[in-house]
Amino acid sequence: MTELSQLIVYGLATGCIYSLIALGFVLIYKATEMVNFAQGDLLMLGAFVAVTFILTLGLSYWLAFILAVIVMAAFSYGLDAVVLRRVIGQPQFSVVMLTIGLGFIFRAGATMIWGTEPYNFPAPFSSGVSVVGGVVISHVAISIVVGTVVLCSILWAFFRFSKLGVAMQAASQNQLAAYYMGVPVKRIFSLIWAISGGVAAVAGILIAPLTLVDNTMSMLGLKAFAAAVLGGFGSIPGALVGGILIGMIEQVSGAYFIDGSKDIAAYATLLLVLLLRPQGLFGAVGRKKV
Amino acid sequence: MKARNLLTSTLAALALALSSSGASQAQTRGVTDTEVIIGSAGDLSGPAANNGLASAHAMQLRVDEINAAGGIHGRKLRLIVEDAQYQVPRAVQAANKLINRDKIFAMIGTVGTPQNNAVFPLLEQNNIPSLFPLSQARVMWSPVNKLKFQFNADYRDQVGGAVKYMVDQKKTKFCAEYQDTDFGKDIVTGAEEELKKAGLSIVAKSTHKPTDTDLGTQMINLRKAGCEVVVLGTLGRDAIIAYTTARRAGWTDVEFIGVSPTYDPAVSGVPDGGTDGLYASTGVWIKPREEMPEAGRQMFDKYKAAYGSEPTVSAMISYIGIDLIAIALEKAGKDVTTESFLAALESIKDYNDAFGNPPQNYSADNHQGSNAAFVTRVKGGAYELIAGPISHTD
Amino acid sequence: MSEPILKLTNIESSYGPITAIRGISMSVPEATIVTVLGANGAGKTTVLKTISGIIDPRKGAVIFEGKAIQSMDPDAVARIGIAHVPEGREVFPLLTARENLMMGAYARSDRKGIADDLEMVFNYLPAVKRLEKRTAGTMSGGEQQMLVIGRALMSRPKLLLLDEPSLGLSPRLVKEIFELIVRINGEQKLPILVVEQNAGTALKAAHYGYVLELGRVVMEDSCERLMEKEDVREFYLGAAPENVHADIRLKRRKTWQ
Numbered sequence: 001m002t003e004l005s006q007l008i009v010y011g012l013a014t015g016c017i018y019s020l021i022a023l024g025f026v027l028i029y030k031a032t033e034m035v036n037f038a039q040g041d042l043l044m045l046g047a048f049v050a051v052t053f054i055l056t057l058g059l060s061y062w063l064a065f066i067l068a069v070i071v072m073a074a075f076s077y078g079l080d081a082v083v084l085r086r087v088i089g090q091p092q093f094s095v096v097m098l099t100i101g102l103g104f105i106f107r108a109g110a111t112m113i114w115g116t117e118p119y120n121f122p123a124p125f126s127s128g129v130s131v132v133g134g135v136v137i138s139h140v141a142i143s144i145v146v147g148t149v150v151l152c153s154i155l156w157a158f159f160r161f162s163k164l165g166v167a168m169q170a171a172s173q174n175q176l177a178a179y180y181m182g183v184p185v186k187r188i189f190s191l192i193w194a195i196s197g198g199v200a201a202v203a204g205i206l207i208a209p210l211t212l213v214d215n216t217m218s219m220l221g222l223k224a225f226a227a228a229v230l231g232g233f234g235s236i237p238g239a240l241v242g243g244i245l246i247g248m249i250e251q252v253s254g255a256y257f258i259d260g261s262k263d264i265a266a267y268a269t270l271l272l273v274l275l276l277r278p279q280g281l282f283g284a285v286g287r288k289k290v
Numbered sequence: 291m292k293a294r295n296l297l298t299s300t301l302a303a304l305a306l307a308l309s310s311s312g313a314s315q316a317q318t319r320g321v322t323d324t325e326v327i328i329g330s331a332g333d334l335s336g337p338a339a340n341n342g343l344a345s346a347h348a349m350q351l352r353v354d355e356i357n358a359a360g361g362i363h364g365r366k367l368r369l370i371v372e373d374a375q376y377q378v379p380r381a382v383q384a385a386n387k388l389i390n391r392d393k394i395f396a397m398i399g400t401v402g403t404p405q406n407n408a409v410f411p412l413l414e415q416n417n418i419p420s421l422f423p424l425s426q427a428r429v430m431w432s433p434v435n436k437l438k439f440q441f442n443a444d445y446r447d448q449v450g451g452a453v454k455y456m457v458d459q460k461k462t463k464f465c466a467e468y469q470d471t472d473f474g475k476d477i478v479t480g481a482e483e484e485l486k487k488a489g490l491s492i493v494a495k496s497t498h499k500p501t502d503t504d505l506g507t508q509m510i511n512l513r514k515a516g517c518e519v520v521v522l523g524t525l526g527r528d529a530i531i532a533y534t535t536a537r538r539a540g541w542t543d544v545e546f547i548g549v550s551p552t553y554d555p556a557v558s559g560v561p562d563g564g565t566d567g568l569y570a571s572t573g574v575w576i577k578p579r580e581e582m583p584e585a586g587r588q589m590f591d592k593y594k595a596a597y598g599s600e601p602t603v604s605a606m607i608s609y610i611g612i613d614l615i616a617i618a619l620e621k622a623g624k625d626v627t628t629e630s631f632l633a634a635l636e637s638i639k640d641y642n643d644a645f646g647n648p649p650q651n652y653s654a655d656n657h658q659g660s661n662a663a664f665v666t667r668v669k670g671g672a673y674e675l676i677a678g679p680i681s682h683t684d
Numbered sequence: 685m686s687e688p689i690l691k692l693t694n695i696e697s698s699y700g701p702i703t704a705i706r707g708i709s710m711s712v713p714e715a716t717i718v719t720v721l722g723a724n725g726a727g728k729t730t731v732l733k734t735i736s737g738i739i740d741p742r743k744g745a746v747i748f749e750g751k752a753i754q755s756m757d758p759d760a761v762a763r764i765g766i767a768h769v770p771e772g773r774e775v776f777p778l779l780t781a782r783e784n785l786m787m788g789a790y791a792r793s794d795r796k797g798i799a800d801d802l803e804m805v806f807n808y809l810p811a812v813k814r815l816e817k818r819t820a821g822t823m824s825g826g827e828q829q830m831l832v833i834g835r836a837l838m839s840r841p842k843l844l845l846l847d848e849p850s851l852g853l854s855p856r857l858v859k860e861i862f863e864l865i866v867r868i869n870g871e872q873k874l875p876i877l878v879v880e881q882n883a884g885t886a887l888k889a890a891h892y893g894y895v896l897e898l899g900r901v902v903m904e905d906s907c908e909r910l911m912e913k914e915d916v917r918e919f920y921l922g923a924a925p926e927n928v929h930a931d932i933r934l935k936r937r938k939t940w941q
């Protein structure tokens with residue numbers, strides 16, 4: 001029982017990271033119908049930027065956290081404004097190839113700037129643990145879960161109550177009508193990219209004390225993509241639930257099935273869900289108007 | 291008349307051609323009156339550039355020192371480094387250029403096991419020695435091939451030494467956490483061979499991928515198996531993840547031991563002493579400065595002055611490698627050939643390097659200078675020598 | 685008579701390969717309802733899209749309050765006071781009715797004015813007020829049409845463009861919508877340009893009308909006089925039997941050009 005609880009703690013922490021990356025996928029997809037395969041690479045860049053602020057500039061963890069999120073948001077805004085906006089309306093294929101290509105560039109660029117040696121990410125809580133009913137919970141895991149909850153609450157409130165957030169929803173739901181309301185749709189989409197980039201940076205910084213910072217971090221994007229599809233690409237609650245599910249399934253299957261099943265469990269679950277419910281767990285059947 | 295003239299000139303040309311080829315055979319490739327040309331398919335860019343660059347710097351440093359002292363039998367050493375970017379095709383390209391255009395005498399410091407495996411057949415075709423590659427795989431020197439030399443403990447020797455140490459500490463329940471790759475399996479094989487001698491075996495094994503970022507379940511599974519020692523078939527990053535995951539989960543009655551990739555400042559430098567207590571076995575131990583021989587200290591100073599950072603293990607390996615080549619060239623005499631050079635290498639006994647590593651001995655049926663390993667342990671952000679040199683074959 | 689708020693001079697534009705408008709001039713005077721009639725594919729919607737900036741015309745000018753606006757982006761056109769209610773009830777389906785209305789005021793920042801206008805819109809559309817917490821996607825067609833008109837009013841426009849407000853609605857709802865349009869025009873003195881296929885209803889509501897055929901204005905006059913014309917009566921008000929409609933139209937078209 002203790003063991004299962006322990007697995008659930010691990011699964012929850014990794015799952016939250018998948019959720020945050022999947023959230024980035026979904027936000028961009030809902031707005032622009034683009035699948036940004038470079039989402040995992042944005043996470044990696046966010047962690048690199050933060051670790052540079054801490055190790056090279058000697059900033060505190062919290063300051064580095066905030067600055068890295070701002071830098072990545074600005075970077076993603078520019079990415080849309082300069083590059084991706086130009087391919088809107090092109091076939092999906094070219095958009096997908098473009099984002100995959102960008103991912104390669106980011107990884108190679110990161111290697112050129114930061115090298116291949118992993119960086120240790122110093123967080124104020126990196127070595128703390130608490131024991132709750134026999135289950136050891138590392139403070140990093142707590143920080144991931146808390147960070148995810150806080151970030152999701154902020155985003156929820158933003159989309160629900162702020163004028164800009166509602167306008168983002170509106171532009172995602174009906175681009176033409178948003179134009180007619182005087183909403184600067186192109187800028188709104190770039191801002192959505194900025195949010196996705198910022199969320200990716202948060203995810204990267206949250207998990208960095210566990211994984212160290214190097215360019216293999218971008219591989220998290222693949223599992224998160226599975227999470228987004230599992231939840232029904234285009235559903236925000238779906239992305240969050242999908243991420244946590246994949247995190248849990250990985251851990252539990254790794255412990256109770258043969259060695260190595262951890263790696264395939266996520267994809268096996270995804271295939272199964274897609275066979276039984278092709279639109280994903282939370283997928284809407286309706287289509288949006290553009 | 292005309293026909294006979296033609297015949298004579300043809301014969302003359304043939305004779306000339308034969309004699310010139312005879313002459314070039316007599317003259318050893320890569321050795322001129324003034325130079326001996328050494329090639330290296332190293333990594334100056336790409337993911338292993340850290341190791342490759344340090345190695346190239348250190349080699350050039352030793353070459354410059356030897357040349358400044360007048361060279362060997364009146365010849366200077368010339369080092370040509372080609373960038374292989376940690377890619378097999380690039381390494382082959384680099385080797386072809388070094389072999390065919392630069393006509394190198396010997397190859398040194400090629401980075402990476404698959405790269406070395408791909409390049410070696412080309413060297414073999416041209417009878418070019420493959421010396422001291424930056425790969426700790428056993429195939430670099432065993433089975434014995436007249437052209438292959440390596441001087442330090444390979445992964446299996448390192449893990450062998452480490453396991454021997456742990457067996458001496460009365461540990462009996464050994465487990466393995468390893469990358470599901472040839473590299474990881476090689477280390478597990480080494481551990482199993484050594485355990486067999488003590489009548490033990492590995493009680494639980496668990497694998498991961500090189501890119502995995504979470505080893506939570508793996509650690510839980512090994513903990514269930516009641517391991518006393520976990521042998522890590524990992525590089526630095528996954529070693530840190532495995533170790534910190536286990537310790538944070540409160541698993542403290544267990545030791546973790548890795549091989550030379552875990553003997554790395556990035557591993558010992560984890561903040562807040564996250565890797566304190568982790569064991570790392572290595573073939574090349576960087577002694578504290580005060581224990582290092584004078585030559586080594588000088589090399590450290592020169593290297594730091596020239597390149598702005600401390601030499602790494604790769605730098606030390608390649609520095610020693612050039613030194614060994616110089617010694618063999620010296621021994622082989624003025625009329626050196628590849629064969630006499632190889633014989634000279636095989637005759638090196640009790641060689642002590644600049645850094646105070648265990649003495650090296652070569653022979654016709656042993657092309658590995660030393661298989662001694664050092665068992666170190668992270669303490670306060672640095673490695674502390676626990677035991678060694680340990681030779682597991684003793 | 686003062687200068688019209690909107691003037692199109694010799695506009696040529698195309699939208700997709702088929703529908704095109706070829707040299708259209710028309711104007712919307714202050715405080716009047718102007719209607720554009722025509723069959724499917726006559727280019728009515730293209731006229732509205734050209735005004736609101738979705739389509740840039742190849743030739744000609746769109747003059748709004750004395751300024752040429754034909755090359756502005758649609759969001760900029762919206763911000764200078766032209767509210768476009770597109771065909772097909774383009775609500776934001778997952779937002780509530782109230783949020784939809786507030787989106788209409790997106791470009792405004794006068795809190796007090798917005799609150800007043802919301803009051804006004806709810807006053808015109810009591811049905812929408814009752815449903816203000818419902819998500820727009822779950823509302824009926826008539827409710828959605830009311831909602832998008834209300835949403836357009838929330839921008840406090842100087843000119844309202846309505847594209848086929850009757851499309852797909854029951855006769856009773858069509859009547860209600862047009863009564864609303866007339867009431868808004870009368871009370872707010874808001875000039876309205878309404879495109880309609882339902883000519884009878886539109887002519888009764890509007891002051892002035894244009895008839896479009898294949899991208900050209902073939903007739904224009906006050907709505908009273910248009911209703912008198914035989915062609916209009918036959919083709920748009922249903923005075924001729926349905927099944928001979930197409931034939932007569934082909935024959936008669938010549939007399940209009």
